[in-house]
Each structure stands twice: as structure tokens, then as C-alpha cells.
Amino acid sequence: MKTMDSFLKDISWKYLRMYPLKDIIWKDITDTLVNFEHDESVSFQENFLTNTVQHPIAKRFPPTTSYARLFLKSFIEQIEGSNQEVCEDVYLVYTDLITQSVSLSTDLCYRTYRLQPDCVLTIKETRKLISDGTTGLYTWEAGHVLAEWCSENKPLFRNKRVLELGSGLGLMGLAVIKICEPASYIFTDLPTTVLTTLAENVKINLESDTTNEVSSICDWTDGMDTSYNHTKVNVRRLNWEQDSCDITTDIILAADVVYDPAIVNCLVDTLKTALNNSPASVAIVACTLRNSDTLAFFKDVLTKEKVKISWETQRQHQESPSWPQSIVSLLQLSL
Template identity: 25%
Template structure:
């Protein structure tokens, strides 16, 4: 379980994202999952916006991996929209060969957290990936594709689908953990859009915090 949580942050995304991050400051929190202690720095400010915090859906996904005792050793893994990088860092510490991605402005925060937490042979590769554009520069044979709270902007949903289609091979499993924000179309994405392209299954739900974890795989011919 986690050792500490970010306090004072709403898990709801305001329409004016900058209003939530109008003050600039840095905060470090410690978390513990799967026997690993993680030190995660968050750089709050308008520059990073929603990429700054550790969102509850990311912690929920880490806890799910702990509960399932999932084996990541030598698996080829990519995380989308990583933000602080907490999910990718944990999976890397558990033996995965991880690529952590986000938009360019978020990469310095991710690299900082990677450098603090990972010093093994499995240091994650940190790369920019703009959905719908950059996925063609990445391979198509990942064992796992991960994403935590990346489904909240309707205008990005088609781009995310394109990216998942490219990254997801016949043997790939996608895990998406998401706060179910109806006003942002999140529910519609998972119930109506994503199932047009993939098999979609809820594997864990937190009804109190309204967070779902979905297991997603390609249709088999």
C-alpha cells in the first residue's frame, strides 16, 4: 500500500486547468508498493498543469499490481501520459523494460523522478509521445501498455485510439486506470468508443472514488 498521499488536491479536473495550478511549488511524497519505496516529486504550476500531480488513478493501478502480484520481469512495457512517472517507475523497479512517455513539457519531471528512484539495469527510457503523431516511431510488440487517468479530453480520444492500435500487438495487454468523469466523456470512451476497437473488461472498481481499471486487448481473428 502507499505510504503517503498527496493532500489538498481535488481529483476533479476544472475546465480552467490553470486555476488549479496557479501557484508554483514543489512537493515530494513517498509511496510504498510491492516492497518498493518510491520518492515522487511533483512540480505544481501552470507549465505542467495536469501532468504535475500523482492522481489517485495512478495509485490505484499501482495497488492493483501489488494485489495481483504481477510479474513484470523482462516484459516490454510502455506507459502513456505518465505525468510524474510513478507507474512506470514502479514497474521498472519490478524488472520491466519500460518506456515512459508524455508530452515534451512533462519529461523533465519524469526524468527527475526516474533518477531518484531507479539505479538498476532497468532504468526506463523517457520519451516524448504525442498521440496520433509520434506512435509510428515506437515498436508494435509491447507486452503491456499502461495508462493512468489519461482519458479526460474528448478531443484526444481519437488520437489515443490511433496510438493504442499502433502499440498493441496480438499479445499485448493494455491496463487503463481512470477516474470516471462523465462530464469529460470518460464513461462514453470506455463504454462506447474503446469497445469498437478492442476487447474491454473491468478488472477492478473503486465505487467510493469512482475509479475503474480496464484490461484491454485486441480482437482476435
Template identity: 35%
Template sequence: MAGPGLASRFQRRFLAARQLRSFPWPELEQNLQTSPDSSLLVDILHKTILHPLCVKYPPSTKYRRCFLTELIKKHESTAAEPLDELYDTLADILNEEESTHCYKNYLLPRGECVTLSENVAIISGGTTGLVTWDAAFHLAEWAMEASEVFSNRTVLELGSGIGFTGIAICKTCNPKTYIFSDYHPCVLKQLTENIRLNGFVLEPEATQRTPTESQGQEAEAGNYQTTKLIVAELDWGSVTEKQLLDLQPDVIIAADVVYDPEIIVALVGMLQKLSTFRADRKVPEVYIAFTIRNPDTYHLFQAELDKVGIRWQIIPAHSNSIFFYDMQPNVTILQLFI
């Protein structure tokens, strides 16, 4: 008999296109050996490749092909009768053409979903912003646990990338206004598409694109949307105090923006400009999530913060484990006091 939620664990990993080695294959093999009927495999197939979300917003063709091939191997290693549905589904996938774009679907605790269109390559169009990095998942999980930080407040996200963290926060934390920001044109285009894909309506004056009818899995979301959403082009090196003041953020967040010395200097310079808020209004709360890939880069960030008098503290690890990202002990969140 399958352990509790085995098919659902396959589903969450598959819809988010996590690495195949992270799936509970040994548990599946054990179940198939003790109970070699096809019901569990059929359940997994319908919760993954044949799930309505996957049919409408599929992971890459290669990913689906590799997953199904592995599933067929597990089935063939048992004494069960051949399962035509597995082979028919694989034949359909083999006839598809590869695309440079794919979808990932992240299930949220209350049943909602964040659907993202991503680029298959890690670096595309001269930017790393067209995929979702681990710190973005880490920040979103913490935000859901600390939703009072965001509820009914204006949030500015720096380096939003393709939008995962912001869309998740907008769906779960009820901010008053959420300002997505980035600089690279390709990223801004993909970001805008992903926001609309998830059923949100953007402030029309905040984006140069003509508003289009939402095609997302929650196309009706605009009917009950309470959060004001804005996409802003923000160049950290040239942004002025007035531009930042006009945004009027209560909370500022960023994920995986501390990875390059030049970017760190620009980021800290912009945070320093934000300290001018002290004159006439409450200074924003700032939370930066990042993966420490290079200790020297992390120490440079700390040194640049110290140089301009920005204090910081590490946010304690959260207990939420919602997204099946490649959790590493060196993913952390700093709160900055500007």
C-alpha cells in the same frame, strides 16, 4: 503510551506531503495528555522535518511551516516543558524562501523510496502533468500486488507525467524494459529529472538530454540496474503503427488519462493502432487507471471503446494500502482487450 507506529504514520504522510488533516492528530493529543513528556514529539520531529530524506529533498516551505506550527500547538496544549528543538526548527524554516518546486518522498514496502520533484501548482506551464494524481497511486499499488504482470516484460506507460507509477514499478516489479512516455516538453524534462533523481540510468539514445551523474538517494543504483529505462515523446494523435510496433510492448498502462473528450478520442485511436500487433505477435495487455470525475466522460470512453470493438473489464479492487492518497470509491482500473 503512543499507539504502535504513531510516529511512523506521521512520517509516511509527512514525507509524501499529504494533507495535514489526514494526520492522526487526535491520537497524538490523547498520547500527549496521558504522557506529557517530550519524547514522542522529538521522535515525530526526527522522523519528519529532521529526517535525512526531508533534509535532502524537502516538501514545500509552506507545508513544513504549517506542519510544525500544528505540532507546536499540540505541544503547547499540554503541561510539558517547552521544547527548544521545535522552535529552533521553525525559526530555520521561517528564514527560507518559498520555491515553485518541492519534493515528495513515498516509502515503498521493502524500504526503498520514490522521490519526486513536483511543481507546487496543480496546473503549471500549461499542463496538469507536473503533479501526481490519485489514479497513479492506485495503479502502482495494484501493480505491486500483481507484479507477475510486469516481471521480465516490456512495459509502455502512456502519459507518465512526472514518473511516480513507472519509478515505483521499476523498483518493485522487475520489468525487463520500461518505456515512460508523454508529450508536453515541460513534463518530459521533469520526468527525466525524476528518473535520474531515483538513481536510474536512462538509455542515452532515448533522450535528448546529455546524461548527467545521478544525484538521487540511490545514486549507485545504476551499478545494479537490470531494467532498461527509456523516455519517449509520444503524440497519441500522430503516432504511427510502425512507431508503436518498434516499442514492442508486452504491457501498456496509463493513469488518469481519461478526463477530456478530445484526449479520449486520441487515446482510443492509438489503442486501435496497437491492434495491428495481432498480425505477427501477441497483442499487449492494457490497463487504464482513472478517477471518474464526470460520469459523462467515463461513458464516452466506454462508447469509444465499444465503437472500435475494444472489450473491457473492471479489475477487482486490490488490498494493498501503501500510499496515503485521498482514496475515493470512483478510482478504478480497466483491463482492455484490443
């Protein structure tokens, strides 16, 4: 097994991310505890709590109560399976979780992603693929893949103006802002529920006051402006069907926006307009390969509108061993 410190750090990030419980190697805990004396066992259990359910991030931005309950229940089962006594603190925290009511009024929860050692992002999102009639309240595979690609190519973004189409909850954009140091970053989307949650995620991750609770943004109005280090950040509504994209930018990013043939023509029109605003600009679009016909249609419309595909590459993404593996196609577009 890993060293104790690395094991606790690993389990900590898994908990904060709400990693599937069935993919956590619980046997490592049993194998560790079975060799401990009583005092060592108590110390380990207390450290485990400190690094998971009682982690400072978890206290401020907790995973769902149901996940925390099942997580601690699994931990208790490992303690008992190793013939150790469950310490009082573990029981107290578990009992408190059992007595907490589970809110049925919202599907939203917090997940904290550690994309790099110095890039940790807490995202308010839903566990449902579709919520409030939109797919924008869920963090999709292509966003993770494009965030990874951008971090690998961060010199391309330094001091550049970046526009994102279909930003969703902001994971990719927040990663680019924190890792790549662009001059400006504009998040755009359409549904009010998505924009409201996106603005809250920007506030959580980019605004410097971490001592107080982040106030919920109850209603979306006309936009949101803030800054992070030297990056100007803006969140705004953009309707591909009705709005003219008047934003001058160097790089356009879009992840998981090619999923419905009905919106492809509007998407391509918006991409072409944004590229036209600055002749040297490029677009990077990440498409999860769910339906080959939809991607082929997207490419056909690009060709028809004389938008060039400069290059295309594919990457694989898998959330955890029990999740299906996704293939994500990355395309660079230009005029």
C-alpha cells in the same frame, strides 16, 4: 495510542508525503506528552524532529517550506497544550523555517510516498491541479490505484516489456519498476515541462548515487536512458496526434488519460497501434470516474475500432479522510 516507535514512523511518512495537517490526529501527541517528565518530553520532541523535519529524506527532498512551518507550529501547539516546555531544538528549527523565504518562481515540491515497506518513491510534483498549462505535473488518483493493482499482480510484469502512455510524473511506472521487475519500461508523455520533471524523478529514484544532490534537468532533449537492477528504463516523447507508436511491448499501461473527449480518438489510435505491434499484448487503463459521458465515449470508440474490453473492475481511492473519495475504473484491453 500506538507504540511510540510505530507512532513516530507513521507521523514520519505522513510528513514526507505532505499529508493534510487537519487529518493528523494531533491529540495523540498531547495525550503522550501530558504524562511525561521534563527529560522524557525533551527526548520525545527531539525524536519527533529527527523523524520529520530533520529526516534524511526531508533534508534532501523537503516538502514545501510553508507545509513544514505549519506542521511544526501544530506540533508546538500540542506541546504547549500539554503544559510542557518546548525544547530549544524545536524552537530553533521553527525559527529557521520562519526566516526562510518562500520561492514564488515555482510550484514544484517533493512528496515521498511509501507504497510498500520496500518501495519508497520521492516525486517532484506540483500542488496545483493545472500548472504550466498541463495536468501532467500532478500525481492523480488513478496512478495510485493502478500502481496498487500492478503490485498485487506483479508476476504478470516480471521480465515483460512495459510501455506507459501519459506517464506524468512517473509514480506508477517507478512503482512497477521497483516492485514488479519488468525487462524494460518506457515512460512517454508530451509536454516538455512534464518530461523534464519525469526524467528528474527517474533520476532521483532509480539511479544509485544517493550521496550527492540530484542535478536538475533543465531542458528536455531527445530522451533519457537508464537502468535499475535488470530493468532497462527509457523516457521519451510521444505525441498521440502526430507520432506513430512503433514500440513493441507486452503490456501497455495508462492512468488518468481519459479526461477530455477531444483526445479520446487519438488515444485509442495509439493504443490500437501499440497492441498491433505485438499480437499477444494487453493494455490496462485506469480511469477516474469524473464524467460518465467521457468514459462512455471512450468505450464507444474502443468498440468502433474493434479494441476489446476483456474485463472491467472498479476501485475506490481516498488520499485522506478530508479528501473526497474517488472511484477508479480499471479496464483490460486487447485486440
